[in-house]
């Protein structure tokens with residue numbers, strides 16, 4: 001009986017231990033569950049945080065990209081505006097240049113017109129039995145030839161003031177090269193010419209006078225740009241001037257000072273006058289020399305183109 005009791009007790013004791021173990025185990029399981037749940041919560045929070053951070057980063061990156069795109073487009077716009085402005089500036093500049101060029105042209109045209117208005121067209125006119133110089137024509141200003149180059153020292157030889165320098169240079173250069181060129185006749189007024197012609201008529205008779213001193217000859221002296229030259233080597237007369245070295249010197253050099261022989265040998269207009277030289281300007285005189293032509297051979301329209309260049 002005693003043994004039975006002990007067995008029952010033993011069983012009771014064993015069950016007690018088992019229950020305790022089960023309770024402990026259940027506790028552990030419950031704790032683990034709880035920890036797992038807690039950790040899961042923490043992880044979830046962290047994940048959300050992380051996701052949010054990524055989202056926020058992505059958002060700010062997009063924003064940055066937008067800002068950058070805006071800036072780039074602003075730079076583009078500025079560049080385009082700058083290019084457009086440069087174009088406008090260049091356009092204005094070239095417009096300005098065109099205007100300046102036009103102003104320059106107008107100014108030079110005005111200058112030319114002003115110069116032309118002050119240059120007597122008579123100076124380059126061909127005179128003949130058909131075309132006369134107006135009897136009232138007088139040069140605007142007269143200058144006196146230096147007595148060093150005057151045939152008659154008491155006579156005041158006058159020339160158109162604008163040719164005085166060229167004439168003086170020519171005579172001085174000729175002198176420096178051993179030439180002794182003297183002025184035998186220069187400006188002659190219509191009145192002087194008239195009385196001179198009357199004297200010739202008396203001396204030689206009307207027919208000879210017309211040939212000797214016809215209208216074109218005296219017209220040219222009336223301009224003040226025409227001179228008769230001589231040299232003491234032939235006694236200061238006109239006849240035979242073409243046999244002197246002074247004449248040869250004039251033939252070779254006078255054009256560089258603007259002078260031409262009006263009536264060379266064999267001309268169809270007037271008697272041969274090797275002593276009679278007319279100022280027509282350096283440009284026209286040089287052209288005539290170059291082309292071997294005479295002033296009276298050229299068409300008046302061609303001659304007129306040189307009026308602006310005459311002085």
Ligand SMILES: [Zn+2]
Pocket residue numbers: 185217221226227228275276277
């Ligand atoms: Zn003459």
